[in-house]
Amino acid sequence: MEDQIKKNTSRAYIVIGVMLLISILYASASANYMYLNVYIWFGLAYGMMLQYGRFCFASASRDLFAAGVPRMAVGILIALIFFSFIQAILAATNMSTFHPAPAGIHTVIAGIIFGVGMVLAGGCASGSLYKIGEGNGTSVLSIMGISFGQAIFVTAGGPFLKLVPESWVQSSMTKTWLPRENVTSWFDYYLTGFIFDRGTIQLSHTKLFSGLPGAWKYFIGDALINAIIPACILIVVIYSAYMKKGFLKKRARHNKKNPDNQIPVSGLGVHMTGIKDMILASKRTTMMGVLIGITAGLHIFVMKGMQLKYNVTNFGQLLTQMGHGSDTGIFGNVFDPGYWYITTQEAQFAGWIMEKIGMDMRHNVFFGVVNGLPELWRNPALWMSIGIIFGAMILSLIANEFKFKAPHGELIVWGLLGGTLMGFGSRPGLGCNIGAFFIRSAGGDPGGWLFGLGMVTGAFFGVKFFNWWTERKMAKEMADF
Amino acid sequence: MAEMKFNKTGDDTFELDVCGFVCPHPQLYCKKSLEKMEEGDTLKLVFDNASSGETIIQMCEQAGHEILEQNKEGGKIIYLIEKG
Numbered sequence: 001m002e003d004q005i006k007k008n009t010s011r012a013y014i015v016i017g018v019m020l021l022i023s024i025l026y027a028s029a030s031a032n033y034m035y036l037n038v039y040i041w042f043g044l045a046y047g048m049m050l051q052y053g054r055f056c057f058a059s060a061s062r063d064l065f066a067a068g069v070p071r072m073a074v075g076i077l078i079a080l081i082f083f084s085f086i087q088a089i090l091a092a093t094n095m096s097t098f099h100p101a102p103a104g105i106h107t108v109i110a111g112i113i114f115g116v117g118m119v120l121a122g123g124c125a126s127g128s129l130y131k132i133g134e135g136n137g138t139s140v141l142s143i144m145g146i147s148f149g150q151a152i153f154v155t156a157g158g159p160f161l162k163l164v165p166e167s168w169v170q171s172s173m174t175k176t177w178l179p180r181e182n183v184t185s186w187f188d189y190y191l192t193g194f195i196f197d198r199g200t201i202q203l204s205h206t207k208l209f210s211g212l213p214g215a216w217k218y219f220i221g222d223a224l225i226n227a228i229i230p231a232c233i234l235i236v237v238i239y240s241a242y243m244k245k246g247f248l249k250k251r252a253r254h255n256k257k258n259p260d261n262q263i264p265v266s267g268l269g270v271h272m273t274g275i276k277d278m279i280l281a282s283k284r285t286t287m288m289g290v291l292i293g294i295t296a297g298l299h300i301f302v303m304k305g306m307q308l309k310y311n312v313t314n315f316g317q318l319l320t321q322m323g324h325g326s327d328t329g330i331f332g333n334v335f336d337p338g339y340w341y342i343t344t345q346e347a348q349f350a351g352w353i354m355e356k357i358g359m360d361m362r363h364n365v366f367f368g369v370v371n372g373l374p375e376l377w378r379n380p381a382l383w384m385s386i387g388i389i390f391g392a393m394i395l396s397l398i399a400n401e402f403k404f405k406a407p408h409g410e411l412i413v414w415g416l417l418g419g420t421l422m423g424f425g426s427r428p429g430l431g432c433n434i435g436a437f438f439i440r441s442a443g444g445d446p447g448g449w450l451f452g453l454g455m456v457t458g459a460f461f462g463v464k465f466f467n468w469w470t471e472r473k474m475a476k477e478m479a480d481f
Numbered sequence: 482m483a484e485m486k487f488n489k490t491g492d493d494t495f496e497l498d499v500c501g502f503v504c505p506h507p508q509l510y511c512k513k514s515l516e517k518m519e520e521g522d523t524l525k526l527v528f529d530n531a532s533s534g535e536t537i538i539q540m541c542e543q544a545g546h547e548i549l550e551q552n553k554e555g556g557k558i559i560y561l562i563e564k565g
Contacts, residue, residue, distance in 0.1 A: 004555070054535045062505050067512050067540045122504040131503065134531060138503045246543055281542070282535055401531035403556035405501055409484075470509045477487040478517060 043387020051392035053288025056127030061459035071282035078289035084227030086297025092215030097338030102198035103447025110429030111454020119462025121418025133392025145419020150347035168193030222444025327374035334372035345381035
C-alpha cells in the first residue's frame with residue numbers, strides 16, 4: 001500500500017514534469033504559443049478542480065433524480081453565481097470574450113438529446129474528460145463518441161440533405177459571402193439557413209437593461225436577473241423537494257430524544273439553516289464550485305489579455321502569421337472560444353483523424369468556414385481538454401485514487417452510445433453543458449437556461465431507463481436468496 | 482470481465498461488489514441493494530470508482546444509513562454500511 005502511494009506520487013510528478021516540458025517547448029518554439037500555453041494551464045486547473053470536487057454535470061441531475069442527492073446540482077449553481085458576478089465585472093471593464101448564441105426550440109431538443117447521452121455515458125463532456133484522468137476507460141469511449149458523433153453530424157450530406165427544409169436552402173443561398181462549395185451537409189444548411197438568421201439575446205443589451213447607468217446593466221441584467229436569482233430559486237426548489245422533509249424529521253427526532261434541549265422545527269430561520277446545511281453537506285464540491293466559478297472568470301480575463309497583447313481577436317490570426325494558414329477556416333479563424341468550452345475541439349480531433357484517412361473534411365461550414373481544422377498540436381482548445389485530463393490525473397494520483405478500469409460488457413455500449421448522443425446534441429445546441437448552458441446562463445443569455453432545461457429533462461429519462469435496467473439486474477442477482 | 486455481484490453473506494449481512502463499474506452504476510446498485518435489505522442489516526460495498534464515493538456518502542447520510550467503516554485496499558474502496 002505504502003509502495004503504491006509512493007509510486008502514484010512519483011507518477012503525479014512525472015505528469016507535472018511532462019506538462020511543464022510541453023509548455024517550455026511551445027514557448028521556445030514561438031512567443032505566439034504563450035496563447036496556447038494559457039489554454040493548457042487553465043485546462044490543468046479545471047481538471048484538478050473537477051476531480052477534487054467530483055464535479056460533473058451529469059451527476060447533478062442524475063444523482064438528484066436517482067438517489068435524491070443534491071450536492072452536485074447545488075455545487076453547479078454556486079459556481080454559476082460566482083461566475084456570473086465575475087463575468088459582469090469583466091463585461092463592465094470591456095474584458096469579456098463572452099458572446100450569446102441564438103436560442104429556440106432547437107436548443108431544448110438538443111439539450112434533451114445531450115441529457116440522455118450524458119446519463120448513459122456516466123459523465124458530461126467535461127466530466128468524461130476528468131474521469132479519463134482517473135483511469136476510467138468507459139469515459140475514453142464516451143469522448144470518442146462525442147468527437148466522432150459531432151464530426152459525422154456536421155458533415156453528413158447525401159440522403160440527409162433531403163431533410164433540409166426549402167426555407168433553409170433559400171435563406172442559405174442569400175449568404176453571398178459564403179462560397180457555395182462549403183455548403184454541403186445538412187448541418188451547413190441548419191447553420192447558414194436557420195441559425196445565422198436568428199438573433200441573440202443578452203439581457204444587458206436589451207431595452208429593459210441597456211439604459212441603466214454605467215455598468216449596472218451587466219450586474220443587474222446579466223448577473224442578477226439571468227443567473228443569480230434563477231440559481232437561488234433553484235436552490236430553494238431543490239431544498240424543498242429533496243431535503244426539507246428529512247431535515248425537519250431529523251430536528252423532530254432530536255427534540256424527542258432531548259426534551260430539555262429543544263430546537264425549532266418551523267420558521268424561515270429553520271429553513272435557512274436547512275439550505276445552509278444542504279450547501280455545506282459536501283464541502284469539497286461546494287468549495288470547488290466557488291473556485292471553478294472564479295477560475296472560469298479569470299480564464300476569460302487572461303484570454304482577453306492575450307488577445308490585446310497580440311493585437312488579435314482569434315488565434316487563427318497568429319497561426320496565419322506563423323505560416324500555418326491551412327489550420328484555419330477560409331476566413332482565417334480557428335476555434336478559439338476564449339473561455340471554458342469542451343465539445344468543438346473534440347469534433348476537430350475526430351475531423352482531423354477523418355481527414356488523415358482521406359475524407360473531405362474542409363468543404364463544409366463547421367470546419368471549413370467557422371472553426372478551421374488545425375493540426376492537433378496547434379489546436380488551442382484541444383490543449384485545454386488535454387489539460388483537464390492531465391490535471392485530474394495529477395490529483396487522482398496524489399490522492400491514490402487513480403485506477404485504470406478497462407471498459408467491459410454493457411459499459412462499452414453505454415459509453416459509446418452516450419458519447420455519440422452528447423455529440424449529436426451538442427451541435428444543434430451550439431455547445432455542451434459548459435458552452436451551451438453554464439457559460440451562457442452566467443453571461444446573461446437566457447438561451448443557456450433553455451439548454452439546461454432540455455439537459456435536465458433528458459437526464460430524467462436517462463435515469464428512468466437506468467433505474468429499470470439496474471432493478472432488472474438486481475432481481476436476477478436476488479433470485480438465489 | 483467484471484460483473485456486479487450482490488450476495489447474502491450471513492443472516493443480516495450482504496455484500497455488493499461493483500468493481501470495474503463507473504458512474505452512475507456503483508451508486509445506483511448501492512441504493513437498490515439497501516432498498517432490498519432490512520433495517521439493521523449491514524452491507525459491505527466494494528467499488529473502485531472514486532467519483533461515486535462522495536455521492537454514496539451523502540446518499541447514506543440523507544437516508545439515515547450509517548457508514549460504519551471506510552477502507553481502501555489496493556485500488557478498491559470498501560464501505561461497511563448499516564441500513565437505518
